Amino acid sequence: MAIKRNKITVVGAGFTGATTALMLAQKELGNVVLLDIPQLENPTKGKALDMLQASPVQKFDAQITGTSSYDDAADSDIVIITAGIARKPGMSRDDLVNTNAGIVRSVCENVKRVAPESIVIILSNPVDAMTYVAYQALGFPKNRVIGQSGVLDTARYCTFIAQELNVSVEDVRGFVLGGHGDDMVPLVRYSSVGGIPIDSLIPAERIADIVQRTRTGGGEIVSLLGNGSAYYAPAASLVQMTEAILKDKKRIIPVIAFLEGEYGYDNLFMGVPALLGADGIEKVFELELTAEEKAALDKSADSVKAVTAIIGS
Numbered sequence: 001m002a003i004k005r006n007k008i009t010v011v012g013a014g015f016t017g018a019t020t021a022l023m024l025a026q027k028e029l030g031n032v033v034l035l036d037i038p039q040l041e042n043p044t045k046g047k048a049l050d051m052l053q054a055s056p057v058q059k060f061d062a063q064i065t066g067t068s069s070y071d072d073a074a075d076s077d078i079v080i081i082t083a084g085i086a087r088k089p090g091m092s093r094d095d096l097v098n099t100n101a102g103i104v105r106s107v108c109e110n111v112k113r114v115a116p117e118s119i120v121i122i123l124s125n126p127v128d129a130m131t132y133v134a135y136q137a138l139g140f141p142k143n144r145v146i147g148q149s150g151v152l153d154t155a156r157y158c159t160f161i162a163q164e165l166n167v168s169v170e171d172v173r174g175f176v177l178g179g180h181g182d183d184m185v186p187l188v189r190y191s192s193v194g195g196i197p198i199d200s201l202i203p204a205e206r207i208a209d210i211v212q213r214t215r216t217g218g219g220e221i222v223s224l225l226g227n228g229s230a231y232y233a234p235a236a237s238l239v240q241m242t243e244a245i246l247k248d249k250k251r252i253i254p255v256i257a258f259l260e261g262e263y264g265y266d267n268l269f270m271g272v273p274a275l276l277g278a279d280g281i282e283k284v285f286e287l288e289l290t291a292e293e294k295a296a297l298d299k300s301a302d303s304v305k306a307v308t309a310i311i312g313s
């Protein structure tokens with residue numbers, strides 16, 4: 001008899017998708033289906049088989065299947081969408097909007113057919129707008145359509161704070177609100193190390209540098225890689241979100257959620273702190289913001305609205 005495990009489909013078997021699939025299996029979060037286009041069926045199968053053959057060495061029990069058929073994704077608990085093109089040096093994420101909207105829409109039509117009860121996490125960029133595209137194409141309730149940006153942006157922010165102070169990343173807390181673009185809003189007032197507010201540990205001008213480096217953190221890696229974008233930290237971020245849902249952990253982490261009045265925005269997907277559990281987004285938290293923080297968030301929301309309007313919200 002087959003062992004009963006969660007089923008997680010990762011659509012797009014490129015850098016982020018393949019890395020995510022391996023990390024999910026290594027954490028034994030479920031059986032993983034890695035899916036790409038028919039033209040890449042053999043390489044996708046090859047990647048999955050190669051990962052599976054790491055399992056006796058690393059001692060994880062999870063099936064990993066490579067495919068181009070949505071039948072293999074049937075009844076998935078979670079579907080992670082990484083399908084689409086990545087930006088190259090000199091491009092903005094928004095330059096990808098038209099190409100990736102078409103890809104995300106077609107992927108979601110298949111997901112809706114084979115996994116109508118799934119919770120869907122979107123990574124493809126520009127991710128706030130792509131989460132909107134997915135929401136429209138899937139027709140799922142808003143709690144089951146979630147975009148990934150805040151975990152990654154917060155991870156970058158916390159990395160830079162830990163480096164600045166030469167302390168363990170484990171003790172750094174903080175988060176980033178807003179759209180996944182260069183005007184995202186790292187919330188300094190809510191950031192601490194070992195419970196100590198960062199503005200009493202780091203001089204203001206260095207905090208400003210950290211905020212700016214966080215905002216352009218994706219672009220920094222795009223420039224260094226030369227041909228493609230980040231994938232290790234994005235994959236780790238997707239895995240954290242998946243684990244929170246599958247284990248019903250009720251974690252409070254920043255994710256891209258559908259806003260209907262929260263923070264004064266309506267009919268918009270954007271990054272906010274949320275409770276993640278078995279039902280997906282179980283609650284969105286509205287924080288008290290200073291006038292300066294709200295102005296920064298409004299600027300970021302305006303950017304998200306502009307790119308979302310291109311694909312027709």
Ligand SMILES: NC(=O)c1ccc[n+]([C@@H]2O[C@H](COP(=O)([O-])OP(=O)(O)OC[C@H]3O[C@@H](n4cnc5c(N)ncnc54)[C@H](O)[C@@H]3O)[C@@H](O)[C@H]2O)c1
Binds near residue numbers: 011014123126
């Ligand atoms: N939201 C974030 O924080 C974040 C982080 C990293 C990357 N991204 C985005 O994720 C996307 C993927 O990045 P990557 O580095 O994995 O790119 P990649 O080029 O390595 O992989 C993308 C994969 O998608 C596949 N694909 C294209 N159309 C498809 C379709 N219709 N069905 C199934 N698969 C399809 C491609 O064949 C390719 O294998 C990009 O848009 C990138 O900008 C977002």
Ligand SMILES: O=C(O)C[C@H](O)C(=O)O
Binds near residue numbers: 180218222
């Ligand atoms: O920067 C990119 O284009 C990829 C991703 O959104 C990231 O932040 O690493």
